[in-house]
Structures are given as structure tokens and as C-alpha cells.
Amino acid sequence: MPQISEALGRIQPSATLAMTGRVNELKAQGIDIIGLSAGEPDFDTPDFVKEAAIKAIRDGETNYTTVDGTAALKDAIAEKFARDNDLNYTPSQISVNSGGKHTLFNALVATIDAGDEVIIPAPYWVSYPDMVNFAGGTPIIVQAGADQNYKITPQQLTAAITPKTKWLILNSPSNPTGAAYSREELKALGDALLPHQHVMIMTDDMYEHIWYADTQFTTIAQVCPDLFDRTLTVNGCSKAYAMTGWRIGYAGGPEWLIGAMRKLQSQSTSNPSSISQAAALAALTGPQDFLTERNAAFLSRRDLVVSMLNDTPGLNCPTPEGAFYVYPDASELIGKTTPKGETIQSDQDLIGYFLDEAQVAVVHGAAFGLSPAFRVSYATSEEILQEACTRIQRACSALR
Incomplete structure (x- = not known):
């Protein structure tokens, strides 16, 4: 059977x-x-993004692209990271995928072995633990209730780290709570992570531009430059640009990790839609007002x-x-x-x-x-x- x-x-x-x-x-x-x-x-989806996609179709941009993104889109993503987040990535440190979920999945499946642990603050986005389970790892759930505004503390993080810890997944602003870590809170978490060289950090910044605090959005590799080489900064076009169906996610990270994700993607989906990539290029380089x-x-x-x-x-x-x-x-x-x-x-x-x-x-x-x-x-x-x-x-x- x-x-x-x-x-x-x-x-x-x-x-x-x-x-x-x-x-x-x-x-x-x-x-x-x-x-x-x-x-x-x-x-x-903004009209100028739609028009870019229509133009791409009419111009015959309907063939395979490089597995993890066109050169033009990678350049635009690198420019976005520099402009918005003060993070400097080269194109070889950029991965483009079929949605942010695909980006996260690639990174976890490409790095997790049986017995590896992944720290996931709760409440969490529903897919994080299942991705870890699928890859053969063990989700380590750290709960942060309404009494602490749904944000974990450095003390909780330190207590959860073991020799088996492979990743911390940090989502800010959060799905499902909308809670967001301030620069000071990220710095405190970063300081707790610094001594633990074996722990990688995956930041899911998908809601970066839907931000209500008086202070500016920050991400952990920006606040803690010493963690830059251990951080995968994940983002995408779905939420800010209302492009959920276009399926474009992306990330910046260490070259070895981006290469591993590329290898996995080459044997699964191959490249994201060429038309969606043209639309994403317009979204990231066009008017943001x-x-x-x-x-x-x-x-x-x-x-x-x-x-x-x-x-x-x-x-x-x-x-x-x-x-x-x-x-x-x-x-x-x-x-x-x-x-x-x-x-x-x-x-x-x-x-x-x-x-x-x-x-x-x-x-x-x-x-x-x-x-x-x-x-x-x-x-x-x-x-x-x-x-x-x-x-x-x-x-x-x-x-x-």
C-alpha cells in the first residue's frame, strides 16, 4: 500500500x-x-509594477533565468538592502526565490541535520516549526505572552541555546502579533548571541514597511554588525507591494549559505517566474511614496x-x-x-x-x-x- x-x-x-x-x-x-x-x-498591486510585468511579457522575457534570480533583480535587492537597512551585500550574497516561504524553506532544508535545534519565539508564523520538522530538526519554542508584548528577552534566548542550536528565527514585525523589536531590544538579543558562534540568525522582515512606531525599522544585522556573517536577512514583495500571488521572496546572507540555497533550488523549482522577477525589479526601484x-x-x-x-x-x-x-x-x-x-x-x-x-x-x-x-x-x-x-x-x- x-x-x-x-x-x-x-x-x-x-x-x-x-x-x-x-x-x-x-x-x-x-x-x-x-x-x-x-x-x-x-x-x-501598484499599476507601475503591473505595467513592468506586461512589458516583460511583450518583450519576450519568458525564458529560464539564473536559478536564484536575474542579475538586474539581484542588483536592485542589494541596493534596497543598502538604502533601507544599511546592509552591504554583493550579488553573490543574494538569493531570489518563489516567495518568502520558499526562501525560508531553502535555508532550513539546506542547513539542518537530524538533531539540530532551531529556536522559535512564540507566537510564531505557522510554517516555521513545520519547516524545521520537515528538515529533520527540532523546534525549540520560547514563549512570550501578552505580558511581555509577545517579545522574547535576552535571558530567555540565552537559556534556550544549547550546543545543538543551529538557528534563531526572528520575525519583526511579527505574524501573528504585529509585535516589533526596537533597536535597543535587537541590540540586547544580539549581545546575547555574540558569544555563541555556532548559532545562525534568520530574520524574517517581510512586514518591514508596515511599521507604526515613531522610530525607524531596524534589522538585527544592521544593529549588530558583528552578526552580519551569521545572519540571513529575509524579505520579499508580497506584503508591502501587495504582490502575494507574484511569489517573490529574497534574502541576503553569507555566500556559502546562498550557494547552498541555490544548489537546492536548482533541483526543486529552478528560477522564480521571469515575469514576476521583472515586476519585483520595478517594485524595488520604482516610486515608494x-x-x-x-x-x-x-x-x-x-x-x-x-x-x-x-x-x-x-x-x-x-x-x-x-x-x-x-x-x-x-x-x-x-x-x-x-x-x-x-x-x-x-x-x-x-x-x-x-x-x-x-x-x-x-x-x-x-x-x-x-x-x-x-x-x-x-x-x-x-x-x-x-x-x-x-x-x-x-x-x-x-x-x-
């Missing part, structure tokens, strides 16, 4: 994608579902959602510094009873209740490694968010 591989058996389907699929099913049935589960901007306008819209939405959820019985919603998510703590709702007499025993029960009774789809905190909580994506209009939060308020008020 055919069987799946041991490696595939170590992972689970993405909880966020599963909920998004469920939302689409319910909508197809004509049910009035408000979906707040997808991590996708509701803005359209629209980012400020979109950020203002996200900020207004954040404030609306945080206010309404904090006015909801049983919820505590910290105010995030970036991204387009909130992660309300739902501890006070566990153990309560629904109008149908069912007990809310977990955050998975809670989101099921929201889906069935309030017709609002969110993602349960267990999927992100910290319960009881849930993730709300506010990448939609204020009108829809107002209605969704009103429905959640009613549902929570009905619990006894």
Missing part, C-alpha cells in the same frame, strides 16, 4: 490556509462570512480593531507596532458556555464558535504556538472590520 514519506508525516497543513479555504467554501454556499484569516493586503499612504490606512484600521476588541468582554488586545494583525488574549473566555450549552475549552473551540455563531473567521492561537488567543487580520476595509468586531462583541457577550 502506498505511503507518504517520513518527512512529510512530520508536518501539518497550514492552519491559516485551511481557514481561508473554509471561508471560501462557506462564501460559495452563499453564507455571509467575514474572513479575517488571510495574511494578504487588500490593496492592489504609496507605501506611506497605505501604511496610514493600516494604522487607522489597527486602531479601530484594537479599540473594539478591548471593549469586548473577556478579550485583552495589545497594540501592535507593525504588520496587519492583532492577537487578542482570550484567557477569560475559556470555560464559558455558549447559548447552545457548549463549553469553550480551547481557542480552537472559540474560533469555531465565532465562525458558526458570528460568521467571522479568524485563526486560533494554538496554530501559532501560544494559547488561548486568536489572530485577526485587519487587511480589509474599516466598514468590514467594524461589522466583524461588532459580531465578535455580540458573540462574546452571549457567553456565560
